[in-house]
């Protein structure tokens with residue numbers, strides 16, 4: 244096993260959240276932010292993203308202090324991407340209230356020369372045209388994973404199809420899977436999406452855990468049942484970041500490391516929900532991860 248670096252491309256954002264616990268404004272978020280904070284627990288991380296003039300330098304410093312290479316984060320004139328969402332009282336569903344692309348509107352990802360040969364790549368939820376653009380710039384990435392969302396499945400199916408053909412792994416939630424396959428049954432939908440190109444598929448099911456579908460069969464990992472559920476924003480990106488970080492750490496991934504990475508992803512994602520925004524991820528250490536991983540395991544292990 245030789246740990247490898249991971250390149251993450253995605254959004255960096257300000258989020259305005261209406262949570263059952265009350266409103267939270269100007270919360271630093273974005274798919275790349277959450278994924279990088281999670282992945283850096285396991286591997287060296289590089290980010291390619293864009294922020295505006297208003298994005299706090301302290302967040303970039305926080306990332307850098309955790310070993311993230313932020314030299315691919317472009318600071319463009321204008322405002323940072325902004326997303327607003329409202330959660331239902333049970334936190335199980337949310338409505339997007341507003342999306343302001345701002346500096347994202349003209350973003351052309353440009354990989355610094357030192358990033359071009361990164362062996363692990365996670366294409367966070369951004370326009371599939373941008374995902375393809377990044378894919379055309381990387382030379383010989385050994386493992387490519389991507390996320391997407393309902394917006395692109397609805398409006399950019401053709402471009403998204405071109406992305407899917409190039410993937411080792413697609414990580415989406417159950418709603419997105421059903422929408423992409425146009426089928427309700429999860430197993431049949433997974434089969435149909437695997438036929439579109441990705442070698443493996445992970446389906447995130449929120450509090451119901453996650454499923455891995457590949458040529459070796461189906462594998463399930465539960466979500467850790469929390470007493471304190473505050474803010475699920477970014478939990479999906481945290482899951483994907485931890486998963487990719489763990490895979491990059493145990494290169495080359497095999498059946499066992501894949502399943503272990505899935506456990507770590509579910510473990511780390513649970514912390515994200517415990518506080519608003521990235522707050523809990525910023526204070527997370529490997530002891531807490533180890534303890535919760537053991538707790539998660541004992542949930543489903545019947546013992547002797």
Ligand code: AMP
Pocket residue numbers: 254255256257258271272273274325326342368369394475476477478479480481
């Ligand atoms: P998750 O809860 O894992 O789905 O991720 C939520 C994060 O995704 C928030 O921090 C948002 O800033 C970001 N986000 C929401 N919509 C978009 C979008 N259309 N493109 C990129 N990032 C987005």
